[in-house]
Amino acid sequence: MCLAVPARVESLDAAASSAIVNLDGIRKAISTQLLDEVAIGDYVLVHVGYALERIDPDEAEKTLLLFDELKAIEP
Amino acid sequence: MSRLDIQHGVVEMAHGSGGRVSATLIDELFIRHFDNALLKQGNDSAQFEAPAGRMVMSTDAHVVSPLFFPGGDIGSLSVHGTINDVAMSGAKPLYLSASFILEEGFALAELESIVISMAAASREAGVPVITGDTKVVERGKGDGVFISTTGIGVVPDNVQISGDRAEAGDLILISGYIGDHGTAILSSREGLEFATTIVSDSAALHGLVAAMVEAAPEIHCLRDPTRGGLATTLNELSRQSAVGMQIREADIPVRAEVRGACELLGLDPLYIANEGKLVCICPAQSAEALLNVMQNYPLGSDAAIIGEVVSDNAHLVTMKTRFGGQRVVDWLAGEQLPRIC
Amino acid sequence: MKYVDEFRDGEKARRIAALIEQEVEADRDYRLMEFCGGHTHAIFRFGLHALMPSNLKYVHGPGCPVCVLPAGRIEAAIQLVEAEKLILCTYADLMRVPAGKRDSLHRAKARGADIRMVYSVNDALAIARNNPEQQVVFFAIGFETTTPPTAVAIQIAQAEGLKNFLVYCNHVQTPPAMSHLLASGEVSINGILGPSHVSTIIGSDAYADCCNNHHIPIVIAGFEPLDVMQSTLLLVRQINAGRCEVENQYSRAVTPDGNRKAQALMANVFEQRPLFEWRGLGALPDSAIQIRSEYADFDAEKRFAITDIATADIKGCICPAVLRGLNDPDECKLFATACTPEEPKGACMVSSEGACAAHYSYGRFKSETGA
Numbered sequence: 207m208c209l210a211v212p213a214r215v216e217s218l219d220a221a222a223s224s225a226i227v228n229l230d231g232i233r234k235a236i237s238t239q240l241l242d243e244v245a246i247g248d249y250v251l252v253h254v255g256y257a258l259e260r261i262d263p264d265e266a267e268k269t270l271l272l273f274d275e276l277k278a279i280e281p
Numbered sequence: 282m283s284r285l286d287i288q289h290g291v292v293e294m295a296h297g298s299g300g301r302v303s304a305t306l307i308d309e310l311f312i313r314h315f316d317n318a319l320l321k322q323g324n325d326s327a328q329f330e331a332p333a334g335r336m337v338m339s340t341d342a343h344v345v346s347p348l349f350f351p352g353g354d355i356g357s358l359s360v361h362g363t364i365n366d367v368a369m370s371g372a373k374p375l376y377l378s379a380s381f382i383l384e385e386g387f388a389l390a391e392l393e394s395i396v397i398s399m400a401a402a403s404r405e406a407g408v409p410v411i412t413g414d415t416k417v418v419e420r421g422k423g424d425g426v427f428i429s430t431t432g433i434g435v436v437p438d439n440v441q442i443s444g445d446r447a448e449a450g451d452l453i454l455i456s457g458y459i460g461d462h463g464t465a466i467l468s469s470r471e472g473l474e475f476a477t478t479i480v481s482d483s484a485a486l487h488g489l490v491a492a493m494v495e496a497a498p499e500i501h502c503l504r505d506p507t508r509g510g511l512a513t514t515l516n517e518l519s520r521q522s523a524v525g526m527q528i529r530e531a532d533i534p535v536r537a538e539v540r541g542a543c544e545l546l547g548l549d550p551l552y553i554a555n556e557g558k559l560v561c562i563c564p565a566q567s568a569e570a571l572l573n574v575m576q577n578y579p580l581g582s583d584a585a586i587i588g589e590v591v592s593d594n595a596h597l598v599t600m601k602t603r604f605g606g607q608r609v610v611d612w613l614a615g616e617q618l619p620r621i622c
Numbered sequence: 623m624k625y626v627d628e629f630r631d632g633e634k635a636r637r638i639a640a641l642i643e644q645e646v647e648a649d650r651d652y653r654l655m656e657f658c659g660g661h662t663h664a665i666f667r668f669g670l671h672a673l674m675p676s677n678l679k680y681v682h683g684p685g686c687p688v689c690v691l692p693a694g695r696i697e698a699a700i701q702l703v704e705a706e707k708l709i710l711c712t713y714a715d716l717m718r719v720p721a722g723k724r725d726s727l728h729r730a731k732a733r734g735a736d737i738r739m740v741y742s743v744n745d746a747l748a749i750a751r752n753n754p755e756q757q758v759v760f761f762a763i764g765f766e767t768t769t770p771p772t773a774v775a776i777q778i779a780q781a782e783g784l785k786n787f788l789v790y791c792n793h794v795q796t797p798p799a800m801s802h803l804l805a806s807g808e809v810s811i812n813g814i815l816g817p818s819h820v821s822t823i824i825g826s827d828a829y830a831d832c833c834n835n836h837h838i839p840i841v842i843a844g845f846e847p848l849d850v851m852q853s854t855l856l857l858v859r860q861i862n863a864g865r866c867e868v869e870n871q872y873s874r875a876v877t878p879d880g881n882r883k884a885q886a887l888m889a890n891v892f893e894q895r896p897l898f899e900w901r902g903l904g905a906l907p908d909s910a911i912q913i914r915s916e917y918a919d920f921d922a923e924k925r926f927a928i929t930d931i932a933t934a935d936i937k938g939c940i941c942p943a944v945l946r947g948l949n950d951p952d953e954c955k956l957f958a959t960a961c962t963p964e965e966p967k968g969a970c971m972v973s974s975e976g977a978c979a980a981h982y983s984y985g986r987f988k989s990e991t992g993a
């Protein structure tokens with residue numbers, strides 16, 4: 207449900223509450239109306255042309271670290 | 282003196298009436314740009330010597346929206362598409378015909394640029410447009426311009442390429458990155474607009490095919506994965522040959538941008554159209570040599586071996602995913618539409 | 623693709639799988655409902671079933687907004703566009719969903735109705751601006767993820783005085799559906815993979831009641847395969863320990879509170895709808911929203927007095943049971959025979975997130991080749 211993809215904010219138009227995001231070389235204008243704060247370089251989840259939420263890089267890192275801890279286990 | 286106001290004029294019903302106005306359009310637009318002796322014979326048909334051997338003939342109707350897209354337009358597409366259909370039998374394409382259905386009110390300037398691009402594509406391919414026709418439909422009854430092209434060609438004696446010849450053990454090759462054309466079209470569709478450096482891969486493949494059949498006349502199947510993409514083509518070939526196929530996701534060349542666009546719109550690159558790629562199925566022992574030939578040819582420089590033909594009564598195409606799983610790669614159901622969920 | 627590729631690493635997946643294998647208790651059955659179609663899609667697309675121990679089974683849930691929309695609402699939209707000669711804008715996902723009498727938006731469009739597919743509600747706004755002499759109705763569907771953009775669009779239309787823009791609101795809410803499923807007691811499950819993108823908006827705390835009232839472990843799970851697997855592991859651990867909590871595996875995008883700004887926008891434009899019909903689940907109280915009277919000018923249901931149309935689902939289609947996790951798609955007699963993605967009989971065969979479509983496109987490998 208609810209296809210949303212992470213894309214990097216490349217530029218912001220605060221007046222229009224919009225941003226250009228980049229997803230592996232694809233640039234698309236989206237609305238940032240649902241976000242209180244957003245900065246260039248942030249990754250946001252894009253759904254139907256709107257940024258739903260910013261991705262928290264520290265939390266993402268933590269989740270990935272959990273996967274890495276599994277390295278000790280042999281499949 | 283030119284009586285056709287290409288700069289400001291539009292297509293009128295009279296342009297298709299067969300009268301003097303039609304003749305002007307044909308002379309000043311089509312004959313002028315397509316410019317070849319057979320067309321200039323000026324008859325309702327073109328006459329030429331038939332070469333010895335088996336002939337192939339293929340026809341293709343072209344409708345595309347938008348008419349102009351990154352990397353091409355409906356004109357170049359209509360030349361490449363038919364040349365490729367002829368070439369996929371291993372044939373050398375010889376001649377093309379073209380018929381145009383124009384919508385009343387369509388700008389002559391746009392029509393001219395389409396014809397110029399078509400003429401350039403045909404000249405570059407060395408396959409002239411030698412006969413044609415034009416009709417005009419009332420405003421609102423067409424989408425600017427539709428182009429049907431038909432091509433004929435001749436197949437080398439020792440070549441026997443057909444969609445029903447794939448055998449278990451054969452290897453499957455693709456001539457390069459998939460999904461470029463469909464992504465370029467999507468990027469310029471109203472409502473979806475996104476910016477990308479991806480351009481259509483629209484190209485005539487008969488040169489590549491000639492090099493391939495010369496190196497390996499034993500090729501079993503060739504097909505261009507246009508509408509419905511690679512997935513659909515592999516399913517067609519599986520059914521026609523009554524075999525199954527096993528491909529490897531990790532070996533299929535897909536550009537990052539195409540993957541990005543697909544993730545964004547919820548599409549699958551395997552189902553995105555190509556206009557300058559071919560799928561080749563050949564005996565395993567010929568594959569490496571063939572891959573070399575392809576990679577040495579500009580239009581095949583990113584060619585790859587992506588899987589093999591297996592025996593399977595259900596004629597399924599299955600894929601080993603990059604992730605390590607197995608999944609069925611099915612026919613395209615309906616049309617590939619962007620999704621939100 | 624950052625934040626995507628890292629979460630699709632096959633080797634790590636096998637390590638998590640090994641861990642799950644180690645930790646599951648042999649004498650226990652783990653029936654985990656993946657609530658969202660997004661999870662269903664990931665499970666099939668990446669073949670996660672095959673990596674799981676035999677006593678762990680994923681049960682499909684009702685979390686596909688296209689699948690739970692009753693046929694009658696689509697039929698009402700078709701009647702509206704045909705009777706009023708207006709422009710109907712819809713997300714492409716809905717185009718092929720069967721309405722009653724073998725009809726669909728797709729077929730209505732072929733008959734001449736002006737139905738336009740849009741990628742975003744903003745495109746529908748643009749169509750309204752460009753066609754001031756015509757009424758433009760946006761067919762709004764989706765869960766809490768898709769609702770805030772609709773709210774923004776209605777506010778924009780009001781600010782601009784865009785009188786010809788209307789919304790046919792079909793937005794529904796996830797926690798009530800989840801509670802209803804659990805309260806009905808029909809489905810036997812002992813853990814839930816909770817919605818990921820819905821939760822970015824409503825927050826993980828929104829499931830606390832559900833978890834407490836029904837004593838079921840819930841893990842908010844991302845949609846990438848490693849997210850699903852890690853969440854599975856977390857559920858297994860909760861089940862083994864007899865714990866019952868809401869855990870948040872998708873912490874990179876979901877907070878306990880969710881997106882407050884989006885919530886405020888929704889609350890400003892929408893209010894609770896007393897009763898709404900879900901395909902498969904029936905009429906559920908307080909499970910959907912409607913446009914507040916302050917914005918009545920933009921409410922297509924009010925403007926055109928749209929009433930609910932009761933339509934029977936196709937005979938033999940067990941979508942309702944599939945959506946409640948009671949049956950697997952291949953237990954339906956029509957599955958892959960009369961009902962295929964080309965000729966869908968039920969909604970679950972249309973959306974690639976629908977359990978039947980996912981089974982059909984990706985799952986047949988298992989049954990047809992015996993692998």
Ligand code: SF4
Pocket residue numbers: 938939940941944951954955956957958961962966967968969970971978
């Ligand atoms: S297979 Fe088709 S008919 Fe059967 S439950 Fe699924 S959607 Fe309904």
